[in-house]
Amino acid sequence: MKNNKIAVLIDSCTDVPKEYIEKHGMYIVPLSINYSFGQFQDGVNITAQEVYDNFSKEIPTTSLPTGETIMKQFDKIQQDGFKEVIIVTISSGLSGTNNMITQIAKEFPNLDCRIIDTKNIGIGAGLTGILAGQLVSQDLNINEIEKRLNKSVEDTKIFFCVSTLEYLQKGGRIGLVTAVMGTALGIRPIISCNEDGVYYTVKKARGRKKVISEALNLALTHGKGHKFNLAIAHGDALEEAKEIYDELKGKLPDCKEILFGQISPALVVHTGPGLIGIGIQLAD
Incomplete structure (x- = not known):
């Protein structure tokens, strides 16, 4: 269920399980997976098994979410009536995703965006994303949520x-x-x-x-x-x-x-x- 005050935005490499994304109404920004024959969105139009199956033919590359993809999520968050956003990303030390989302967030001055750099990857980052959804559902204010999430990064x-x-x-x-x-x-x-x-x-x-x-x-x-x-x-x-x-x-x-x-x-x-x-x- 979505809190009507605060939205939660994550990137696809946080590996937050689908049931938590649905339960907390999270918005998700997929990274890109690039083959010689086309570009795919992480977990949207390509599965993990398909990547494994293609390894013998080609090892793809990955790239940041497109600016258009990120902007669409922020637009949707605004359209859904939110004024505040908790953003949880994988480590800025491993990916430019955090920085790219941070820069694009500046183009939405009507949204109070709090960006959590988990300094982690996969479900290590996802555990903080799940906590974000849980804290938002408790109707805590955004300052308290941000404080607790930053503590969670350390823990x-x-x-x-x-x-x-x-x-x-x-x-x-x-x-x-x-x-x-x-x-x-x-x-x-x-x-x-x-x-x-x-x-x-x-x-x-x-x-x-x-x-x-x-x-x-x-x-x-x-x-x-x-x-x-x-x-x-x-x-x-x-x-x-x-x-x-x-x-x-x-x-x-x-x-x-x-x-x-x-x-x-x-x-x-x-x-x-x-x-x-x-x-x-x-x-x-």
């Missing part, structure tokens, strides 16, 4: 594992992650976002099962002593993600909610198949 982390660094390298999103994985020894990095919202290696482990286990341990350590929300995200690794979800469900007394889902098509482009991500948000 939310994501830890993810990829089967290869090839896609992060090709997409120029390697950040501070060691560019060479120890293939012969099976050494793999656990990746997160630092305080600047840039990818870095948190830890390394040997073997797929061990690295996923360590990523989960890092997340639960972050949440120790707190109530928290957890998210299990995957990129073409459904069975592994389900195993983690089934193992954890109902066994973490401090966990308020566990989200589960596939990453967005645009994130698929940069991570390739085989991603497992663990997002955690302190909730007390």
